[in-house]
Amino acid sequence: MSLGGHESILDGQVKQILEQHPADHLVRNNEWTTDALDFPELVIVCGHIGYPWTTEMIAVPDKHPNVCIDTSAYAAHRYPGELVEYVKGRGKKKVLFGTNYPMMTDSRALARFDDLGLGDEESGLFLRENARRLFRL
Numbered sequence: 295m296s297l298g299g300h301e302s303i304l305d306g307q308v309k310q311i312l313e314q315h316p317a318d319h320l321v322r323n324n325e326w327t328t329d330a331l332d333f334p335e336l337v338i339v340c341g342h343i344g345y346p347w348t349t350e351m352i353a354v355p356d357k358h359p360n361v362c363i364d365t366s367a368y369a370a371h372r373y374p375g376e377l378v379e380y381v382k383g384r385g386k387k388k389v390l391f392g393t394n395y396p397m398m399t400d401s402r403a404l405a406r407f408d409d410l411g412l413g414d415e416e417s418g419l420f421l422r423e424n425a426r427r428l429f430r431l
Contacts, residue, residue, distance in 0.1 A: 330358035337428050339390060341366045348374045355388040362428060366392030371406040378410050386416045390424045 330338055338361045344351020345368075355361040363385075365373060381389045393403045412420065425431065 327354060327358065330354070330361045334358075334360055336360060337362070339364050339428070341392065342394075343368055343374065343377055345374075349376055352376060352380050352385065355385065362388050362390055362424065364390040364392035365403070367394040367398055369398070369403050369405060370410055373410065378412075381410075381420055382412060382416055386419050387424055387427075389420055390428070391421045 329336075338358075340351060340354065340361065341364050343365055344354075344363060351363055355363060363377070365377075377389070391403070393400050407417075
C-alpha cells in the first residue's frame with residue numbers, strides 16, 4: 295500500500311511508537327496525546343473503544359485531528375453511552391466500526407446496531423466512510 299511517498303517516515307514513526315508502547319503494556323489514552331503531537335501526519339486509530347478509559351479516549355480525537363477511535367472487540371449493544379452520543383454528534387467523523395475477527399464477527403458486532411439510534415449520515419460515516427477517508431480507500 296502506498297502512503298503517498300511517506301512510507302519510510304511513517305515506518306520509523308510506527309516503530310518508535312511501538313517501542314514506546316509494547317504490546318504487553320496497557321496504554322492510557324493520554325499517552326497517545328504525546329504521539330499525536332510528535333507525529334501529526336500519522337493517523338492513529340485507538341482500538342477497543344479506549345476501554346477502560348472511554349471518556350478520556352473521546353477527548354483525545356477531539357484535541358488531535360490525526361487520532362480516531364475504533365470499536366473492535368465490542369458488540370454494538372455494549373458500546374458505552376458516551377461513545378454512542380459522541381458518534382451521533384461531534385465525533386461522527388472520528389469513530390470507525392471494528393470487529394476483532396475471528397473472536398468478534400461482523401454479524402455479532404452488528405446484531406443490535408439499529409438500537410443505537412444513529413441516523414443515516416452517522417451510520418454511513420461510522421460503518422464505511424470514516425475508514426475510506428482515513429485509509430484513502
